[in-house]
Amino acid sequence: MLEIRNLNVAYKATTVLQDISITLEPRQITALIGCNGSGKSTMLKAIAGLLPMSGQIRLAGQVLTQETAHQNITYMPQETSATSSLTVLEVVLLGRLGSLGMIVPKQLVNEAYQALDEFGLSSLHARTLDAISGGQRQLVYLAQAMFRNPHVLLLDEPTAALDLRHQLLVLETMQRFAVETNGVVVVAMHDLTLAAQFSDQMIGLNNGFVQACGIPEHVMTSDNLREMYKIEAEVNRTMLGHLQVTPLSATH
Secondary structure (H helix, E strand, C coil): CCCEEEEEEEECCCEEEEEEEEECCCCCCEECCHHHHCCCHHHHHHHHHCCEEEEEECCEEEEHHHHHHHEEEEEEEECCCCCCCEHHHHHHHHHHHHHHCCCCCCCHHHHHHHHHCCCEEEEEECCEEEHHCCHHHHHHHHHHHHHHCCCCCEEEEECCCCCHHEEEEEHHHHHHHHHHHCCEEECCCCCCHHHHCCCCCEEEEECCEEEECCCCCHCCHHHHHHHHHHHEEEEEEECCEEEEEEEEECCC
């Protein structure tokens, strides 16, 4: 369980997050939603120990310091376009840099291949990072994040550069990862329909505050979307029972 209490983050004189208190359960996916500038990326970075903040973060009852946050939490930023002359397999192996030596254990290599195979990337293992597409690079970095086996996995728009099939593949894989590792997974997303379909809990941010937090049907309401996104929208259920957002107009 990851407990966040009275989290505050400010850039100089500007408050970006104010008095965030939430509990994130293991074996679940939490979708973090909100418009651009609402504080999603800042919240993920603060939890990961990458930004100065006030408040307290506990993992399994233990207060996290910056050092223990880095040991237990993996954060994958939205921007993963950096190229490299390293091979795809080498990039994934760097996820466990502390376990690498002059000779890489065969078991570690096999686990890296398994991480790549989750996203159908095994055939690209010998390609350099600068020789594959942006979407493929995003999947490689996601495989690296999973390969670290963190207790908490924080993903900032991990499906942004992906086609629909790979968006579904990533979210399905994250569901399995959360259950199989007993981990906490938080995913910042803009696609509200997919967010509701794959999350157990949703957190809606609005100008640095928590507008709503809970199961998807309690968070994704027309009233909440009007407050968070300044839009008029209908929220309905499909024939399969999934929530679906239909945006109608921008409010003024």
